[in-house]
Amino acid sequence: MDNNYPKILLVEDEKGLRIGTERLLTRKGHSVKSAENGTDGIKLGLAEDFDIALIDYKMPDVDGLQVLKEIKSKKPSTVCFIVTAYASYETAIEATRLGAFNYILKPFTPEELLHQIEKGFKQRKLLLEAEQLRIEREKNLLEIAHEKSRLNTIIESISSGVLLINREGKVVYFNKACLNKLHLEKLEIEDYILDKLPIQITELVNKIFNNHTVHKSYTTEVEIIPNGELIIDATCSPVPHPDGTFAGVVVVLKNITGLKKIEQLKSQFVSMVAHEMKTPLAAVLGYLDILVDPNMNVTQEKRTEYLNRSALRLKSSLDLVNDLLDISRMEMSTKKREIENIRINEIINNSLDVLELEINKKSLTIEKKYVENLPELKIDRDEVTKIINNLISNAVKYNNVNGKITISLNIENNFIILIVEDTGIGINADDQAKLFQQFFRAKNKQTRAISGTGLGLSIAKKLIEANHGKISVESVYKQGTKFIVHFPFK
């Protein structure tokens, strides 16, 4: 809108008057568009945004009041004048009722018209301003409404329970997650809640009520369903009024059952490790106590035996520590897997070289059954080495003197199948099921003198699965054991 010169619509069927008026207004600097009948007047009035419309009352097609009505209904801020020679009280009332700002009597002088237009233009400015304010206000309201429903949606959809309690201990607000966190069937606004909450939470809420502090939050853990079925973490924080005074308490409830389970597993693992470490150390300490005790009559032969046993037990502790470090490396993923093309038979040969001494000590026979044209594996060298060392050293450790180890490599679909078979002590069916668990060792007369950490196979399994393979065991007690590994090569 031009602030000084209004844009005017002139609807007038009388040609002379129309042209005269148009000329007068244009000369004054106003911009004018004319329509020579009511129909065009409506069309033009709706198509464009006019500041002012001068509408002739009497026109042959559509009368001025109809034009006024149409324009006002779509363009309420266009200031309309009815121009008429038939001024009557009724016309005036009707025109005003339909939204006309004023009416101008024919014939009019240029001054009269310009004066009316000036007044109308002021009105137009006021109307536009009011319109602007209204739009802004509506926008604000809309935003507030949006904001509120958005907040509601957010609070409803978060997985934590949110519970707002006022100073009387009544529920002011809660989201659905509250119900399952507290294991409650239902909850109503205005319910007195303090006797429904677990005592640990009520205590914290009361603490805040009594202190009237507005900054300090308190947190507690509560077992909602026994046996660790549902454990929550509840944080109670004071809620202030806008003026800073104490209004109530908000309780945020989080399900920490999973975390607690992990924590429990972790501490179980730690105590297992502690126990496994303690046993060999206690054995070594026992021998040392005997060896240094002057009151003990120990033969030289026995002394040597005790020292050898001590060394063996210490070695098993060292193996345990190494296995634990492997596990921690795997679990923390501190070492990046470096995939390269590996010829698995080379890894097997290396492993046999390392174990040569033990193999000879037990006079074991090694048989290799490899199919021809074995593809290369895409795998981390350290990992595959660890897997194969583990399986072959087990086949040596748990074998009988003069026994045999058969290592075969086959291809089936997209897998290289490695089978390490021994003729050793075997594993009974019960123990086979637990074989890959951490710290499991089959305990019987045969395994007693063999040192082991109970971690090797669990590590091997993890490594094989990390490389998208699988491991299984077949064994006949006192006859031998067969480990079957599928390595994908594609």
Next chain:
Amino acid sequence: MQLNNKVKKILLVDDDIDLLEQNKLLLESKGIEVFTAESAEEGLEKFKEVKPDAAIIDLIMEQHDSGFVLCHKLKKTDIGKQIPIYILTSATYETGFKFSATTMEEQKWIKCDGIINKPVILDELLSKLNKFYE
């Protein structure tokens, strides 16, 4: 400390051959005749054969409760009822096991005459034996 003259033969049952050897040596140094078994099964056989004046059984052998099971069996025999049978263990709640034999109630349930924590402290064991045969 010296042992009373009523305890002449002790049976040790433990699947840890090193601890078995050490405890055997300790007791032999006090002039006791020690018989050893490396499993619960062997322990039961040796018990019947030797008829010891006391038995010390490791808790966790082939199974987590091998020691309990053996103790129950021994306490059903005539000799078992008359002699002290101790359970040897380092398993407690603190070390993460679901069972510990530290309370009277638990010991009653096990039917043993006491719990001996690892490592065996000879003087404590001797005073236990002396008290039993007072």
